[in-house]
Amino acid sequence: MTDVAAGAAAARGGLPDRDLRSRVAVRVNDDVRQLDLDNRTTLLDALREQVGLTGTKKGCDHGQCGACTVLLDGRRVQSCLVLAVTLDGAEVVTVEDLAPAGDLHPLQSRFLERDAYQCGYCTPGQLCSATGMLAEARRGWPSAVTTDLVADRTALTDAEIRERMSGNLCRCAAYPNIVAAIRDVAAAGGAA
């Protein structure tokens, strides 16, 4: 190890030079992707920079804004907080695959009709988050504002939707329209 490399290793916390790459197989939108990854790569960066799916957005890279929300094994996660190397065998669904090609998911249709976005940057995260959230409510998972904690299925009042969607920031503040769009879909049966 050169002095400079030793210095670099020291600056990384004393870790010696070693193989920092891994190979994982991740199912992304029904395609199994063989990824050769720098171990530091987040799921978000893997999607955007390696898989070429840029629908998932980077707003803060710290799990604070929700723009990068995707569905991981059916549950909504912030993809900036997931290291891609941990996902061998996992299944990821992004905004690009919420509906078959050329079609729109009911949430996507309602977002258009209700104008539930302005700049559109948080929108993929809102849509994935809403998809995950509708499934959570169907399973009866309570939120901080749920009054009936033992119900089989949580009724999605506006207050429930607002609470459950508060992990997804929208600086344009399309919130009332987002709530309305989700309410429409929930009322129609929740778009399984």
Next chain:
Amino acid sequence: MGTLTRAVGQAHARLDGPDKVRGAARYSVEYPVENVAYAWPVPSTVVKGRITRVDTRAALAEPGVLAVLSYENAPRLTPAGDPELFVLQEPAVAYRGQIVALAVAGSLEAAREAAGLVRLEYDTWPHDTVLTENHPGLYQPSHVNPSLPTDTEIGNFDAGYAAAPVRVDATYRTPAEHNNPMEPHASTVQWQGDRLVVHDANQGPGQVQAGLATLFGLPPERVRVITEHVGGGFGCKTMRCCVVLAALAARHVDRPVRLALTRQQMFGVVGYRTPTIQRIRLGADPTGRLTASCHDAISQSSMLKEFAEQTAVYGRPLYAAPHRRTTHRLARLDVPSPAWMRAPGQCPGSFAVESAMDELAVTCGVDPVELRIRNEPATDPEEGTPYSSRNLVACLREGAHRFGWADRDRTPAVRRAGRCLLGTGVAGSIYPARSLVSSASAYAGPDGAFLVQINAVDIGTGARTALWQIAADELGVPPDRVMIRVGDTGLPEASLAGGSTGTASWGWAVAKVCREIRVQIDDVHGGSVPAGGVHAQVDTTADIQAQQTFSRYAFGAQFAEVRVDVDTGEVRVDRLLGVFAAGRIVNALTARSQLIGGMTMGMSMALLEEGLWDPRSGDWANHDLATYHVAGCADIEQIEAYWLDEDDPHLNPAGVKGIGEIGIVGTAAAITNAVYHATGVRVRDLPVRLDRLLGHRA
């Protein structure tokens, strides 16, 4: 075509909507580029100093790293006016967070790692970063933004105020606020020989083109800036250092480069709304008619440049008073440069003026809606000019009706529901309606299709869709026969997206070129498009110069209902209602979104947003979205925006005043006025925090 439904005024879904909900709309670092490299900025860790040593050895030893740029080795730039764009050229450091180096690597991970391994040594000097009303450096700038008089005086304020039987004298403070669009500043830059091709997130591709051309010594035509989709701006995406850094890196490593600022870096280098200290003095007769008004505003700028927020211009055209004065003073501090944020000047100014008007209403025992109506001027009280249209009173009356304002009990701190005190508040709102020079082209094809092109930019406003509606009506065809292209310096030059000027300015050029096409088809070609098509290009320089003198403003009235928990001090806004008079509304769907978006940002300003400054480290203590709070979904319960049908013939062909900012103006004051009504506590320092309400419970 007589039966054709006009597109303007309809609620059209956005043209870019399907791409946006599918994740197919590409933002600026999302274009496929071969052999792309990634740049990661290194911010200074000192406030005021000079770099004495740049040690890049550890960074360069990181696998995949291509280069580390600093003032020592970065390509040379030619100054382009804004010192914030003159990056990596000098060892001097003007504020903490200023970009002092740039790591470039083949992957994001390596670039980020390398940025953390760059070692910089500095000589440092004591810094001065805190704005106070007694700061020894306060001075009178030669003008305030954008080019307005610093101070004004009509009549004799001192005498008028001294003689007034009723007086209000109060000082209001607003903190630094950060724009925080969801998309960070982001650029992809490619040098193609001596041409520069840039995808960049900005509010004015033409401005970025001109800036890059000057900085890199290129003719503007060799710089192409493409800005198809932008994830919000709110003022902070006028040209910033991000694109310059990416271009420096791309030139240095001879590869295309992507660079997106981190959220944390945005708090340092993209600007913020300056903190303000505003003293308002109002003199009135016992019925609340103003006889004297004075607005003294203090704000800050950086050592790099003068940015003079036009805070006290808010009241100049608003309420009548024979004796009136406004002043601005500025302190230059060792801080990041403040910059534009939604309704610059008017937004913080409205908080002070509309709060003071509420205090005057309380002092006089007059209803605050009625108080504003009593101070309605016939002509602009400072300019003496007529208004092109002025419907503040109509907004107040319509809002009061819709809100259920009548018979409101003015007594503070007496309405209780469970643990909460309830209150309502109102504020006026005003924002300039300006049109800037733009150009546009149009092409009519023999197949009956039309193409309209303009280098406008849609940062989420819905401009693309609104211009398409305007074009369809002017062409007299169904909108589905019209295609519009925006966001590319290859298109006819247009003004930037800011100051609520977009649709007014671009719509003017679009309307004009479409009329020209119509004339050519109908009068020159006998009503049908020839085989070669018809092409036209116009600009609006002469039209705008020929405008008659009017005071042109949009107006609004903001109403708020709040609930304050007496045990926790928490404020919830149960209801926000705004009525606006903003000329013709082009798209009823997107306009409502823009207005409630502005109102929500105003609510966020009232209750949540505060850049907390640490004077010791000389930096923001909060610089991410976990610690700098913006309104979330659960914060908005009931919000309504309405507009009056306003036909103002003195504006522009589309008859629009612009609606990007008016929604935020006055909102915070409506909420703090409601907090006063609920609790009896007058909040003069934003945001309203829990501790400011506790200890005062009824």
